[in-house]
Structure formats: structure tokens, C-alpha cells
Amino acid sequence: MTPFAIALALFAQDPAPAADTPLEAPKAESAPAPEDRIPTGAPRDDYQFVAWCYGALRGYLDMHDEMMPEVTRIEGQFRKPGTSLSDDLKVYANMQKDGRAKLKTFQAALTAAEKASVRPINTVGAAAVRQGRQIWNAGPEVTKARKAQEWMSWALPARCETVAASLEQKAKLMGATFRVNEEPPPAPVEPATETTVAPAEPPAEAPKDAPAN
Template identity: 45%
Template structure:
């Protein structure tokens, strides 16, 4: 059974999305690893799926506060409120495309591996998703400000593409070196993902950030 199927007890799978994707990045070893994420490709891709799923799950809850923030000064006379809000919908489309990529890469690795690794993947997905757990105990306006500026770690998508390609090329010689016990021992994060750690309330600014940065 796929790790993504195993993780359905935690959250629903993303629906496929349509639309053109930005230019793809090539994996570079200088790309930083997200704080707290696994260092092997398969585990990292699972973590990336989980943290992105958590971001998408917060969309409906965050948008009323995001809209209020975007309506507040200072205003950009060259951008309408409708254009600002449309940017968040574009980001959602891209996020669902990325989740589809991550799922495909994980499933390719699971098919190629000689030993079952789906439990490792499910644990990595859960760990990534739990990175957003602190949002439930924070002021919603503060969470919205952090959510507006969050971006998918740059290493995620190119790692997924490289993982899927390697799994297909290596076939049954593909290996994943991850200790499931290590994932199980890892404590759940006590803050929002490191890329947007909670901040003191600040003057509100408008504008969305492209998660493909």
C-alpha cells in the first residue's frame, strides 16, 4: 500500500490541478534542507508532501483574515484587491500540482524498493503535516500573516523529480536508507515551519509570495 494511501487517515488527498507550471529547478546540493526534515530523498519528499498539505488545509480558514489584511493600508495603487486574492488561488493550484508530483515520486520509489518502505513514507508525511500543528494555538491573525508569506522549501520539487527518475532507472537496485524508528522518535514541532516561525504582530503588508521560489 502506498504511503500516501496510508496517510489518508490524517487528511484527504489533493485533487489533481490543471494549469501551466513555472520553470523547473534542477536539484543542487547547495539547496538547504528544511529544518527538521529527513535528509534522504524519499523521506524528504514525504515531508514536503505533508507540510504542503498542511498549508493547503489552512487555506479556507486563513482567507477571511488574509482578505482583511489585504484590504488594509498601505495600498498598492497598481494592484486591485481582486488581483491580490487571485494570486492566492494561483498558489493553491501550484501547490496541488506539487503534491501530485510528490505522490508520484514516492510511489515510484515504493514500487522500486526491494523492502516495504510505505510506513517510512507515511511517518515522513505525518511529520511534515504536524509542522503546522502550532497554528491551532496561535492568534489567527498572526497565523494568517505567517501563512501569507510561507513558501515551499526550494529543495522539495527538484528532489521529487530526481527521486522519481532515479527509482525508474535503478529499478530493483533502488534503496532508501532511512530508519523508521528515527522518524517515530522525532518530537512533533512546537512552532510553525521554520521558514515562517511566529513573529510579533507587525504593520500589515499586502502581496502573496510565489511558493516555487
């Protein structure tokens, strides 16, 4: 199965483990909320997950020009009564605008985390970005129509935005802590001001021809 084939399963969760014995009653577990679900194959670490979201969204946005001819054909062929093709196509333009704004949000969170980290992590983030983009890798067996349909139905996981906001906030707090723990720089030493001392005047001599008493 190609990575692209699992694009529609981004919200799928790993199945819960079975009970150890048939006599044990399965524990009741509530399904996680949509914003808490981790897409299949995505990293669980917050920093890497946000980088994965960046890569997946960037791949989606970069495919716009390639997908729109087929999207336009599909939208024009399957029209709902009372709908306008031009109005429906505007949705994709709005998604591009919204997606690029989200990219800036993700980039800000990643940059804040990289600045706050005590060790270099940008290479790990770059790998997660590539991993996110790989969900759009399609094999030769995927038709243009199928590829366009999956592109049309794709949505950014809700967890991406919440984790990005949390990551940036935590990174900024850590950065502030680091700055507080640093020793303050020494105060600048002001150069000494030179004081000019006027030479003392010699004592006045008595006149040599002064009459004696």
C-alpha cells in the first residue's frame, strides 16, 4: 500500500489491545475526541508532529495547480441542484488562503521550539516534514480522478493546530526560564574622567631694593 492510499485514514486509530483472556470483560474506553486523534503513521512527539502537519499541509497546497483541472471536471460533472460551479471552486481558493496562514502558525511553533531546545533538533524536524509530505506520494496505479477525489476530501487533522499552539507556548516559557537563569551581563565600566590640576603659582619674592627699617 502506498502512503497515498492511507491519506483518507489520517484520523484512524490503532486498534485497542484485546483482553488477556476470554473471561475478562473488556474495559470500557471512550473514543478520543477528533482533536486528540493522532493520524496513522504520524509522530507522537509534539515537535515532530507539528513538523509532520507542516509537511502534509505543504504537500496539499503545492498540489493545487496539478489537481484543479480534474477537480473542476469532477465538480462540473456532479452538480447538485441549485449550486454554482464557480461558488464551489471558490472553496478551494479559500482553503489555499487558510492553509498558507496555518503554515505560518506551524512554522512559528517549530522555530520557537528550536530556539528553546538545548540541543539541535531541526534535522529531526526536517525528517518529520518529509514524512508528512509522503502521504501524497501516489503510485502509478492511482488514477487522476482518484487522486483528485482524495485531494478534494482531505482535511488537516484538528490536532495539528492545538498541538502547535501548545508547543509554541511551552517553548516560549522554556526560553524565558533559560533567560532568567542566565547570569546578568557585567555592568559597563565607565572610563575615568581626567581631572586637570592647575600648577601652583610660585610665592611672590620681596623686592630687592626695599628700604631697611
